[in-house]
Amino acid sequence: MLDLKNRFKTDPIFSVPDFPEYVVSKSTILMTDLLTWPHGKLRAQKPYRYQDIDPLGAEHFTTVQFLGPVSMTNFKMHPSWEEANVVVRIWSSFIDYNKWNHVKWHLVYEASHSKDFSENYKECSKIVNMLRIEFNKNFPKYIMVARGMFYHVLTEGVFTQFPLFYPLSNKVWHNGVQELTNNIVIRDRESGAEWNGRNVTENLPPEIMYNIFDCLDLVSLSRCAQVNKRWNLISQDLRFYRDVDLKIYWNKINENSLKILKEKLRNVRKLDMTWFDAFQLDANKFHNSIMSILERAQNTLTHLCLNDTCWLTEPILEQIFECLNLEELRFRNKDFRHINDWYPISCNKMTKLKTLDITLCVIRKTQLIGILQLIPNLEHLIMDSCKHLGDPEPIISTVIKYNSKLKTWSSAGTFNNRDSSEIFKKFGKLVHLEYLNLTFCEPQSHRINCLESIAMNCKNLKRLELAHWSQLTDKQLLPIVTQCNELSHLNFSWTSGMSFMILSKACMNLPNLREICISFYNKVESVDEMIKDIRDKYPNVNFTQQKPFRVAQLD
Incomplete structure (x- = not known):
């Protein structure tokens, strides 16, 4: 291998x-x-x-x-x-x-x-x-x-x-939209003979035809374009290409497909190009197609997803930051270290951007701080398992100063093994926070109860994930379960310091609580009866309890 x-x-x-x-x-x-x-x-x-x-x-x-x-x-x-x-x-x-x-x-x-x-x-x-x-x-x-x-x-x-290396055939493979340009022969369902009768849809008004075509996926829409001239004209309407998700067509998209698609994406609003990789696309042709799409849709694009996309260059990023109507931007699994600095790319404020997802990205702290300063109305920041971000204190301080409307902070596995209890205390200044994920971010010492400040100020908190906080105690959790009345989900998987008394108190004090995750609790064998008692008293709360499992023996 x-x-x-x-x-x-x-x-x-x-x-x-x-x-x-x-x-x-x-x-x-x-x-x-x-x-x-x-x-x-x-x-x-x-x-x-x-x-x-x-x-x-x-x-x-x-x-x-x-x-x-x-x-x-x-x-x-x-x-x-x-x-x-x-x-x-x-x-x-x-x-x-x-x-x-x-x-x-x-x-x-x-x-x-x-x-x-x-x-x-x-x-x-x-x-x-x-x-x-x-x-x-x-x-x-x-x-x-x-x-x-x-x-x-x-x-x-x-x-x-096999000991020998067999080369590929010389036949060039083309798939996707181009493959659908072959002529389609309509045949009678029963006899199999070619059907030359009257088109039963020819008297339908255009509005009904547009509504029918609007329910089709992209492949079906391409096939309908080959039935007759009227269907072809209807299928070319740009209204069908406002919201485009190309993820499931990752194995069909190539340079020829993109060449055809980019003519139809002039007014695209939502575009998902996940899983576009080097196995299907030539770097230069992909770059030119994406640049053309972004330039034409600069004033209409609101949602853009480029997860696991190999060819993401600095000129493409520059063009993305010129799309000032963007509301959602996702860059999962990308390495941005080849870009010198992110924040000088654009001097314009992206005032409409609400969601930024950089999960699994390799990005420097200065780059992230620079882009956060351009997004004053950011509400959802997702940076799970990011690398090279270093100390979380400058990032949290930047968010407090420039992104005060933040509702979601997710940094699972990004900031760990640090004495960050004083730093995490600053989350209390984000008064609009609704979702907080600090999995694998447990401070090395709990000299200061950072959860107390969060509970006192973040009254809208609905989801809290503290998985793998091994030293989490009842005393630390007490402010959370007594003051955050909007909480609906709690995640305490891989914890061992807390008792089930605090879970019972959470079920009693939190009227909106719907789920508590205690999977892989280290003492799970001795508390099954306690869980059963809590479930009987509070049937509206679902306990997710996954025990540590052994890998099956392979025969």
Whole structure:
């Protein structure tokens, strides 16, 4: 195996000699407990186009690259992985590094749309050297299945190595919108003969046709454009391309597709280009297409998502910051260190921007401070698992000074192992705060109860996540459970210092409380009866209790 990449973490998540007995890691916490509440959060991304939503909910993927060609002779899932649809898709490809931006992916496995476990394997006689495995992150055994799969791949020999390197065919692969320009012959449903009768939709008024077409996904819309001249004219209307989500078409988009699409995105409002990577796109052509789209939609673009997009250059960033009507901007899993300074890029204030998501980004503290100064009305700041940010004090001070309307602060795994109790006390100055995520950010010492200031001033706080605060005590939590009356969700997973008396007091004092997460509580075996008693007294509160689990023994 040559390479094992995980888009959630930059380092490999698995190594055979160190295969753990318990699946306990920072990524495990982030991908299990915290992300079981994604849709109700203020920070969650809402679908841009409901017709193009992935029905299986693939959010993260892992790529496995091999030294040479392999044959998938006996591909299967281990019987112990009976968590329904954790792995939702598996793709295979053969990459010729002389033509690395013309890659064709073959779907090997796709999970069932139902909740039942399925084994929908497709025949694959191809010679491959790369796999792409997509996961539904909301299932609790996400990381265990990922680790187990790679362990099984390496130990059970489900792949047969070939000694020779087989080049790709000279046939250039083009997919996406261009593929849909082939002529479609309409045939009678019963006889199969070509149908030349009258078009039953020709008398429908244009308003009805527009409403019908507005319910179609992008592929269906492209196919309808080839039926007749009237349908073609209707399908070209730019109103159908105001909200565009291209994420599920990641394997179909190439330079030709972008060339056609950019003509239709002149008035786009919401644009999601997640998972656009180097395997499909040439850097220069992608750069030119994106620049053209951003320039044309400069006055209309309100939502932009470029998660896991490889080709994000400084000129593209400059053009993004010229889109002053942006309300939501997401840059997940990007390295911004190649940019000298972020804040001189634009001298204009982005007064309409409400959400900034830089999860998993590598970004310097000065860069983040610079962009925060340009967003006076920022409400949601998400920077989970960011690197190179250093001391949180300048960032928190900047937010207090320039972003006083902030409602969401999420920095899980970003600021840790610091004596930050005095620094976190400053969160009390953000009086509009509704969601606070300080997972893996526990201060080294609790000389000052930083939660007391938060409880005293943040009266609108609805969600508080303090997972992996191992020294959290009842005394520290008492101000929270007695003063934050709007709290609906609490996350105390991987804590051991508090007692169940404080949980009972929280259920009694907080009228809006709906969920408490106490997964992986270190003393969970001795408190099952206490949890049962609390559940009986307060049935409106749901307790999420996931015990530490062992990795299934591999036969």
